[in-house]
Amino acid sequence: xxxxxxxxxxxxxxxxxxxxxxxxxxxxxxxxxxxxNGSSLWFWxxxxxxxxxxxxxxVRAHKGIAARSLLMxxxxxxxxxxIFPLITPYFFGGGFGVYIERQDPMxxxxxxxxxxxxxxxxxxxxxxxVFAIVLPLFIWTMCGWLVARFHRGQQTGxxxxxxxSILLSYMLLFGRFVFTVRPPAPWLYAFSGQFAAYAxxxxxxxxxxxxxxxxxxxxxxx
Amino acid sequence: MLLLAxxxxxxxxxxxxxxxxxxxxxxxxxxxxxxxxxxxxxxxxGLVASSLGDSTPERGGRAKxxxxxxGAGLREVRDARKxxxxxxxxxxHLKGEKA
Numbered sequence: 088x089x090x091x092x093x094x095x096x097x098x099x100x101x102x103x104x105x106x107x108x109x110x111x112x113x114x115x116x117x118x119x120x121x122x123x124n125g126s127s128l129w130f131w132x133x134x135x136x137x138x139x140x141x142x143x144x145x146v147r148a149h150k151g152i153a154a155r156s157l158l159m160x161x162x163x164x165x166x167x168x169x170i171f172p173l174i175t176p177y178f179f180g181g182g183f184g185v186y187i188e189r190q191d192p193m194x195x196x197x198x199x200x201x202x203x204x205x206x207x208x209x210x211x212x213x214x215x216x217v218f219a220i221v222l223p224l225f226i227w228t229m230c231g232w233l234v235a236r237f238h239r240g241q242q243t244g245x246x247x248x249x250x251x252s253i254l255l256s257y258m259l260l261f262g263r264f265v266f267t268v269r270p271p272a273p274w275l276y277a278f279s280g281q282f283a284a285y286a287x288x289x290x291x292x293x294x295x296x297x298x299x300x301x302x303x304x305x306x307x308x309x
Numbered sequence: 310m311l312l313l314a315x316x317x318x319x320x321x322x323x324x325x326x327x328x329x330x331x332x333x334x335x336x337x338x339x340x341x342x343x344x345x346x347x348x349x350x351x352x353x354x355g356l357v358a359s360s361l362g363d364s365t366p367e368r369g370g371r372a373k374x375x376x377x378x379x380g381a382g383l384r385e386v387r388d389a390r391k392x393x394x395x396x397x398x399x400x401x402h403l404k405g406e407k408a
Contacts, residue, residue, distance in 0.1 A: 109342070109345040119365070120341070
C-alpha cells in the first residue's frame, strides 16, 4: 500500500511553531494516525490546536523564563520607541513624538504603540513606507533575535509568547481607538490599513528574528 | 481518565493508541497534543513514566513515546475509584434507570 502524503503546510507549521520536547513525537503520532484513518481536515484541526496547547504547556512549565522573556522583549521595544521619535522628524518634516498625558494612560499607551506609524503617514510615500514598515520590521527582528538568543532552551515558546503579547496589545488598543472615534472618519480607514501593515511587520519581525522560520535540528533524548 | 486508558492499553500505550482509546470511550475527538500536556503533568507528579521507542516509516521516522502507570499512579486510580464508589453509594436512582 502506498503511504498517503502527509499535508505539508500544517506539518511545516507544527515543526516551526510547536513548542516543547513533545513536538517531534506529536508530529509522528499525527502522521501515523493520518496514515491509518485521518483526513486532511482532521490533520489541520489537530495542528491548529496543538500549537496553542504546546505554547500554553511550555509557558506553564517555565513561568519564570516566560515572564523574563516578556519583560526583556517589551523593554527592548520601549528602548526602540524612545529612540524612534528622535529620528523621525528628519524624515517627516513636521516632526512627531509621543504625547504623554498622565490623566489618560490608555490614550498615552495608544500614542506610544502607534508612534512609528503616525496618523499622517502615507504608505505611498517612500520615506513613510520605510519608516512605518521597514524600520519597525528591522527593529522587531532585532528584538526577536535577542529574546530568542537569551532563551535558547525555550526559543519557540518565548518568541511566540512575545509576538502574541504584542499582537494582543495592538488589537486591544486599536479596538479601543476605533471605538472612541465617533463618527468613523475617512482617515480612520486609511490608518487601519497602515496600522495593520505595521502590526504584521512587527509580528513577522519577531518571528523572523526569533529564528522560527529556520529549519532547526531536532534533538531527541535517547 | 488518562490513567485508566493507560491501564487498559498496557504495554502499547503511546500517543495514537491513547487518543484512539479515549475517543472510543468518550465519543469525542481528542487533541493529541493535549494528551501529552496532561501526561506531562501526571509524569511531574510521578503517576506515570515514559520512554522513547523505535521510529517507524509511517511516522516519518519519528520515535514513539510510550507511557506506563507507576505504583503511585495505581494507588491514585484505586483512591479515585473508592471515592467515586462512596459518592455513588446511597444516591437515589437516576430518573429512567432501573433499580
